[in-house]
Amino acid sequence: MSIDERQSVLHSWSVQADWRAPTVVGGAGAWLRLSDGRRVLDMSSLAECSNLGHQHPKLVEAIRAQAQRLCYVSNAWGAEPRARLADMLLERSGFEGGRVFFTLGGADANENAVKIARQASRKPRGTIIARDRSYHGATHLAMALSGDSRTQAQVDAQGMGVSHVPPPYAYRCPFDSADADDCGRRGADAVARRIDEIGVDRVAAVLMEPNAGTNGIVAPDSYWPALRRATAQRAVYLIADEVMSAFGRCGEWFAWQRHRDTCPPDMMTLAKGLTGAAVPLGAVVLSHAIASRLEHEMLYTGLTYCGHPLACAAGVAALEAYADENLIERSRTLGAQLLAQAKRLQQRHEVIGDVRGGHGLFVVIELVADRDTRAPLASWPHTPPALKALVHEAMAEGVSFATRGNLILLAPPLVIEEDALDHALTLLDRLLERHFASTPV
Numbered sequence: 001m002s003i004d005e006r007q008s009v010l011h012s013w014s015v016q017a018d019w020r021a022p023t024v025v026g027g028a029g030a031w032l033r034l035s036d037g038r039r040v041l042d043m044s045s046l047a048e049c050s051n052l053g054h055q056h057p058k059l060v061e062a063i064r065a066q067a068q069r070l071c072y073v074s075n076a077w078g079a080e081p082r083a084r085l086a087d088m089l090l091e092r093s094g095f096e097g098g099r100v101f102f103t104l105g106g107a108d109a110n111e112n113a114v115k116i117a118r119q120a121s122r123k124p125r126g127t128i129i130a131r132d133r134s135y136h137g138a139t140h141l142a143m144a145l146s147g148d149s150r151t152q153a154q155v156d157a158q159g160m161g162v163s164h165v166p167p168p169y170a171y172r173c174p175f176d177s178a179d180a181d182d183c184g185r186r187g188a189d190a191v192a193r194r195i196d197e198i199g200v201d202r203v204a205a206v207l208m209e210p211n212a213g214t215n216g217i218v219a220p221d222s223y224w225p226a227l228r229r230a231t232a233q234r235a236v237y238l239i240a241d242e243v244m245s246a247f248g249r250c251g252e253w254f255a256w257q258r259h260r261d262t263c264p265p266d267m268m269t270l271a272k273g274l275t276g277a278a279v280p281l282g283a284v285v286l287s288h289a290i291a292s293r294l295e296h297e298m299l300y301t302g303l304t305y306c307g308h309p310l311a312c313a314a315g316v317a318a319l320e321a322y323a324d325e326n327l328i329e330r331s332r333t334l335g336a337q338l339l340a341q342a343k344r345l346q347q348r349h350e351v352i353g354d355v356r357g358g359h360g361l362f363v364v365i366e367l368v369a370d371r372d373t374r375a376p377l378a379s380w381p382h383t384p385p386a387l388k389a390l391v392h393e394a395m396a397e398g399v400s401f402a403t404r405g406n407l408i409l410l411a412p413p414l415v416i417e418e419d420a421l422d423h424a425l426t427l428l429d430r431l432l433e434r435h436f437a438s439t440p441v
């Protein structure tokens with residue numbers, strides 16, 4: 001039997017005829033092992049999800065032990081790992097008295113957060129305000145929430161009750177501000193204005209990525225506190241999509257905690273790093289205030305695999321590993337180093353227009369055709385051929401980089417060794433020189 005899936009699997013986010021990827025047969029730490037015996041350094045944690053690296057022994061053991069005890073029981077019954085994980089999440093987030101609704105991944109966490117917000121706010125058809133150039137998943141409502149030009153044409157966002165506002169994209173500020181924090185505040189003002197235009201009584205929630213956005217926006221620090229103030233003043237729920245940004249990616253357990261725990265959202269959605277991606281799992285964490293509004297009424301939502309015991313056991317082990325191995329702090333330290341290294345590349349390569357992020361191990365490098373005009377190298381969301389070639393060559397040299405449009409996204413597992421990180425950046429330096437004929441700047 002062939003292990004080549006090229007003819008049989010319908011691959012996501014791909015042109016099927018062009019899909020050519022090596023087969024992964026194992027991994028350890030930040031490295032993947034391929035079927036041809038080669039090792040590849042994973043500089044993106046696969047889909048920015050394998051925060052604990054590959055085959056973390058504590059995760060593997062927790063899944064094995066739970067599989068032996070009890071693989072599955074539905075939500076109509078209790079399950080020990082589910083109860084433990086919910087308690088751990090409520091404790092870590094400070095959402096005392098809140099509740100956790102478990103899902104299978106990020107898109108359905110966002111879908112269910114919207115349903116819960118509409119039910120708890122008593123605005124069953126209430127509008128959800130989201131952002132252009134955001135990413136919230138690829139199911140229909142999640143696609144409508146995502147201000148992602150790749151998928152917007154496939155859904156009627158307005159018809160699904162979603163209204164988009166411009167993002168706090170400081171490098172190309174849609175509010176014409178040259179100052180990042182000012183751009184962030186204007187981004188929050190745009191949300192406030194949109195709520196007022198639609199009417200507070202008709203807006204169920206604002207749903208946003210708090211810091212690092214999957215489509216490469218990193219919100220200035222002014223953004224989240226201003227957004228929290230604007231939504232609290234209007235008594236509109238604020239939902240943080242922490243699917244990618246949580247579990248150390250932004251140097252905190254949850255990215256909103258960058259603001260010294262003063263700006264908690266009313267709900268947050270989780271997935272990816274929640275189990276270190278070892279088993280699919282998502283979650284909606286709700287505040288006490290929202291949970292108490294639902295306490296005595298029927299919740300009309302559910303999934304067969306809500307809070308699957310195997311996934312929850314992996315979640316418990318993942319949260320223990322983040323804490324025991326100080327990985328959140330490690331990400332903060334290495335993130336600052338990675339940002340400094342990427343900024344040094346920017347000094348050497350004219351093609352790098354902007355470098356952002358670095359609060360944890362998430363750094364975005366944006367390539368431009370012209371630094372002065374900031375003209376993009378290719379129109380979003382297209383990836384310039386030279387960047388595709390760079391990624392291809394990096395892979396041949398044993399390092400896997402993720403790109404999105406003109407962006408290189410550096411988001412390695414939090415366990416990556418420092419010399420591996422240096423190795424990846426040295427390779428990137430060399431390949432940028434080769435592919436973009438860089439003149440020192």
Ligand code: PLP
Nearest residue numbers: 105106107135136137214243244
């Ligand atoms: N939200 C964010 C911020 C994400 O990055 C993603 C996935 O990339 C999702 C939601 C969707 O998660 P999933 O792919 O698990 O449905």
